[in-house]
Structure formats: C-alpha cells, structure tokens
Amino acid sequence: xxxxxxxxxxxxxxxxxxxxxxxxxxxxxxxxxxxxxxxxxxxxxxxxxxxxxxxxxxxxxxxxxxxxxxxxxxxxxxxxxxxxxxxxxxxxxxxxxxxxxxxxxxxxxxxxxxxxxxxxxxxxxxxxxxxxxxxxxxxxxxxxxxxxxxxxxxxxxxxxxxxxxxxxxxxxxxxxxxxxxxxxxxxxxxxxxxxxxxxxxxxxxxxxxxxxxxxxxxxxxxxxxxxxxx
Ligand SMILES: [Zn+2]
Numbered sequence: 750x751x752x753x754x755x756x757x758x759x760x761x762x763x764x765x766x767x768x769x770x771x772x773x774x775x776x777x778x779x780x781x782x783x784x785x786x787x788x789x790x791x792x793x794x795x796x797x798x799x800x801x802x803x804x805x806x807x808x809x810x811x812x813x814x815x816x817x818x819x820x821x822x823x824x825x826x827x828x829x830x831x832x833x834x835x836x837x838x839x840x841x842x843x844x845x846x847x848x849x850x851x852x853x854x855x856x857x858x859x860x861x862x863x864x865x866x867x868x869x870x871x872x873x874x875x876x877x878x879x880x881x882x883x884x885x886x887x888x889x890x891x892x893x894x895x896x897x898x899x900x901x902x903x904x905x906x907x908x909x910x911x912x913x914x915x916x917x918x919x920x921x922x923x924x925x926x927x928x929x930x931x932x933x934x935x936x937x938x939x940x941x942x943x944x945x946x947x948x949x950x951x952x953x954x955x956x957x958x959x960x961x962x963x964x965x966x967x968x969x970x971x972x973x974x975x976x977x978x979x
Contacts, residue, residue: 782842785845785846786846804885804892808939815831815935817835819938821934823903823927823931824952824956837868841869842867843871845874845877847873847874848875852871858876860895861896868899870892886943894932894947896935897928900931926952930952
C-alpha cells in the first residue's frame with residue numbers, strides 16, 4: 750500500500766461539503782529506491798539493485814558529515830555549496846527502469862530530474878549494472894554525478910546552454926564534465942572514491958573547493974589528489 754493510502758485512508762465526513770486537504774507526505778529521512786521493472790530481476794540485476802541501495806545508505810552517512818560551508822568552484826565560475834547539496838540529497842529518491850525506458854533527455858541510461866526541488870534520479874537496469882561492475886567506486890560515481898546535476902550551478906548552466914534553443918555536443922560535453930568534476934570533488938570531501946574512467950572524463954586539474962578553515966577563520970583552498978581510486 751502506498752504511503753499515502755496507509756496514512757490517510759478515505760474517511761467518511763459527517764459534513765459532505767467538507768473538503769479535507771491532506772498534508773504532503775514527508776520526504777526526508779529515507780531515500781526510496783523504487784523498482785519500475787515489468788520483469789522479475791535476474792540474480793545479477795538484483796545484486797546491482799542491492800548494491801545501489803547499500804551505496805545510497807553509505808552516501809547518506811557520508812554526506813551528513815559534509816560541512817554546510819564547503820564551496821565548490823566549477824569550471825564556469827559558478828559555485829555549489831555543501832548546504833545546498835545536503836538539502837537536495839535529503840529529498841532525493843531513486844527509480845530503476847527497464848532498459849527500454851527512454852528519458853526526457855533522449856537517452857536510455859538515466860536522468861537527474863530536479864522535480865521542483867524533490868529530486869528524482871533514475872537509471873535503467875543495464876546502466877546500473879554497468880557501473881556496478883566497477884564496484885563501490887562505480888556506484889559512488891553514479892550517485893554523486895547525478896546529485897551534482899541537482900545543484901543550482903548545474904541547473905543554471907543547463908538552462909543557459911538551452912537558452913538559444915539548441916544543446917550542442919560541446920555544451921553537453923562541458924556540462925557532463927562539470928558534473929564529473931563536482932562528483933569527484935564531492936567524493937573526495939566526504940571520503941568516497943569515484944571511478945577514474947568515466948564518460949566525458951574529468952578535468953586534468955581537480956576543481957577547487959574551500960572551506961572555512963581552522964586557521965583563525967581564514968579561507969584556504971584544498972586541491973584533492975588526482976589518484977582517487979585505491
Ligand atoms: Zn550527467
């Protein structure tokens with residue numbers, strides 16, 4: 750039974766004219782990983798699903814330790830903050846679709862849907878398995894890359910790229926590269942490795958991030974190591 754029916758079963762109103770507006774279901778503590786499959790997952794698919802769920806828990810734990818004050822400076826000069834990433838993450842849910850599922854972005858791999866601040870990350874089962882094959886670092890990347898797309902900086906950049914009515918290959922590449930760079934830097938900050946070789950790659954120089962340091966309140970810049978995988 751869906752959360753809604755469970756918590757707000759239909760009730761008889763003494764006054765038929767009364768209109769009851771139920772509260773919005775909460776979406777905070779847990780991160781759903783919904784299966785939208787029309788077939789029973791194979792053992793291999795189920796493993797990838799279970800591994801994703803375990804990674805979501807690990808990311809949740811790690812990201813709670815992210816300082817609100819961390820500021821990531823992206824290649825286009827826009828910034829993303831630890832605070833906004835934590836808020837976006839707290840509302841993020843996941844859906845796993847069939848390989849035949851086509852997204853609004855035209856792809857069959859997955860999508861990051863901001864969904865008016867209630868982020869929904871989707872993957873097709875084959876794409877999930879592909880990254881699961883890279884182990885923990887593959888799934889960390891898959892989660893953090895899509896989460897990076899939810900930042901205001903990335904959403905603004907995407908709107909700007911689309912503003913002339915076309916999304917060129919160069920624009921797409923720059924946008925995905927930026928998400929990769931942020932995913933890598935975010936992973937470094939919260940202690941989660943991301944896979945080294947990914948579509949659209951990473952910038953040679955990791956993006957900078959700084960935090961309000963311990964040195965009497967001075968700002969310092971920390972450049973994460975490039976060799977992230979153990
Ligand atoms: Zn992407």
